[in-house]
Amino acid sequence: MRPGRRLYRKFLLIMPQRDYIVFGQPILGEAELAEVTETLRSCWIGTGPRTARFEAQFAEYVGARYAVAVNSCTAALHLSLLAAGVGPGDEVITTPLTFASTANVIIHCGATPVFVDVERSTMNIDPGQIEKAITPHTKAILPVHFAGRPCDMSAIREIAGRHGVTVIEDAAHCIEGRYRDQKVGSISPLTCFSFYVTKNMTTAEGGMITTDDEQLAATLKMQALHGLSRDAWRRFSDDGYQHYEVTCPGYKYNMTDLQAAIGLCQLPRLEPWLLRREEIWRQYDEAFMKLPCHTPAPAADHVRHARHLYTLVIDTERLGKTRDQVIADLHLQGIGVGVHYRAVHLHQYYRARFGYLPDQFPNANWISERTVSLPLSAKLSSDSVSRIINAVAEIFGDERSL
Numbered sequence: 001m002r003p004g005r006r007l008y009r010k011f012l013l014i015m016p017q018r019d020y021i022v023f024g025q026p027i028l029g030e031a032e033l034a035e036v037t038e039t040l041r042s043c044w045i046g047t048g049p050r051t052a053r054f055e056a057q058f059a060e061y062v063g064a065r066y067a068v069a070v071n072s073c074t075a076a077l078h079l080s081l082l083a084a085g086v087g088p089g090d091e092v093i094t095t096p097l098t099f100a101s102t103a104n105v106i107i108h109c110g111a112t113p114v115f116v117d118v119e120r121s122t123m124n125i126d127p128g129q130i131e132k133a134i135t136p137h138t139k140a141i142l143p144v145h146f147a148g149r150p151c152d153m154s155a156i157r158e159i160a161g162r163h164g165v166t167v168i169e170d171a172a173h174c175i176e177g178r179y180r181d182q183k184v185g186s187i188s189p190l191t192c193f194s195f196y197v198t199k200n201m202t203t204a205e206g207g208m209i210t211t212d213d214e215q216l217a218a219t220l221k222m223q224a225l226h227g228l229s230r231d232a233w234r235r236f237s238d239d240g241y242q243h244y245e246v247t248c249p250g251y252k253y254n255m256t257d258l259q260a261a262i263g264l265c266q267l268p269r270l271e272p273w274l275l276r277r278e279e280i281w282r283q284y285d286e287a288f289m290k291l292p293c294h295t296p297a298p299a300a301d302h303v304r305h306a307r308h309l310y311t312l313v314i315d316t317e318r319l320g321k322t323r324d325q326v327i328a329d330l331h332l333q334g335i336g337v338g339v340h341y342r343a344v345h346l347h348q349y350y351r352a353r354f355g356y357l358p359d360q361f362p363n364a365n366w367i368s369e370r371t372v373s374l375p376l377s378a379k380l381s382s383d384s385v386s387r388i389i390n391a392v393a394e395i396f397g398d399e400r401s402l
C-alpha cells in the first residue's frame with residue numbers, strides 16, 4: 001500500500017463516524033428515566049426497597065427461591081465461590097473461553113483455576129474432559145453458558161454429584177436460557193448473572209446470584225455488605241436506629257436502588273428483546289451460511305439459547321485475512337464488534353503464573369484466534385442489520401454483493 005493511502009486509512013480508523021454502529025448498545029428509555037428520577041426524589045439511593053423488589057422479581061423470572069443483588073457478576077462469582085467454601089489449596093474447574101473475571105475470582109479466593117477445553121461446535125466446556133481434570137483438591141465446577149447457549153448441565157451435574165463437588169454457573173450471557181424444563185438460575189446451587197452495559201439486560205453495573213438454599217442466600221447477603229448482621233440496610237429506616245454486628249470480614253458488593261431502578265424496568269422486556277435478537281440471528285445465519293466462516297451451531301432441541309453473542313469463526317485460511325484485519329475492515333465501514341474471547345490461558349498473567357501454552361486447549365485457542373462477535377442488540381434497526389450483513393458479505397468476498 002502506498003504511504004499516502006496508509007495514512008488515509010489510519011485517519012479513517014481514528015475518525016469518529018456519525019452513524020457508527022456501536023457494539024452491545026443497551027436499550028434505555030422513558031421508563032428507566034422516570035424510575036431513576038423517582039428513586040432520586042425518594043432519597044433512598046443506596047440498597048433499599050427497590051433492590052428488594054428487583055431481587056424478588058428476578059427470582060420469580062428464573063424460578064429460584066432466592067436472588068441476591070450485587071454490584072457485578074464478578075462480585076456474584078466471588079461470593080458464590082466463597083459460599084461454596086472455596087479457599088486456598090482448592091481447585092475450580094472452568095473454561096478458558098470466557099471473560100477473565102471467571103478465572104480471576106478463583107484466584108481471589110486463593111484457589112487455582114483448572115481449565116478444561118471447550119467443544120468447537122458449542123464453544124462450551126467439554127463435559128467429556130471434565131472427569132480427567134478432577135483431583136482430590138477439586139471443590140467446584142464453574143461452567144459458562146457461552147454466548148447464551150446452555151452447557152450440557154446433565155453431564156456436568158452427574159460428574160459433580162459423583163465427585164461431591166459444587167456447581168456454580170456463570171450465566172452472564174444466559175439470563176433467558178433454559179435447559180430441558182428448567183430455567184437457568186434454578187438448576188445449580190448457585191447461579192451468577194451480569195447486568196453490565198452490553199449484557200441482555202443492564203443496571204449500568206450489576207449482578208445477581210440465585211439459589212434455592214435459604215442459608216446460602218443469607219450468607220451471600222451478609223458477605224455482600226461488610227459481613228453485617230441481618231437486614232443491615234434497614235438500620236436507617238423509620239423503625240429507629242438498630243445496632244448491627246460484624247459477623248465476618250465481608251465485602252462491599254451491594255447493589256444500589258439507583259441500579260435496581262433500571263433493572264426493574266429492563267426485566268419485563270427481556271422476552272420481547274429476545275424475540276428481536278432471534279430474528280436478527282436468523283437473518284445473520286441465512287446471510288453468512290456460504291461465506292468462508294463458521295456461523296454458530298444451531299441450538300439443541302432441549303435448550304433455549306439466550307442469544308447473547310452472534311460469534312462468527314472466520315476461516316482465516318480460506319479468506320486469506322486474519323481476524324484482526326476483518327475487525328479493521330468492519331470498523332472502516334462503521335461497524336463496532338467484540339471478541340469473545342481471547343482465551344484466558346493466553347493472557348500474560350495466566351501464561352506467566354501457570355506456564356500455559358496456546359495449544360494446551362486447542363479448541364479454545366482455535367476459536368480465540370478466529371472469532372468475531374457482530375452487533376446483536378435488540379436496539380438495532382433493520383437498516384443497521386442490513387448494513388452489517390452487506391459489510392460482512394463484502395469483506396468476506398461474497399460475489400453477490402460485489
Ligand SMILES: *Cc1c(COP(=O)(O)O)cnc(C)c1O
Nearest residue numbers: 072073074099101172194195196
Ligand atoms: C460480563 C461477564 C462477566 C463479568 O460480569 P461483570 O458484571 O462485568 O462483573 C463474567 N463472566 C462472563 C462470561 C461475562 O461475559
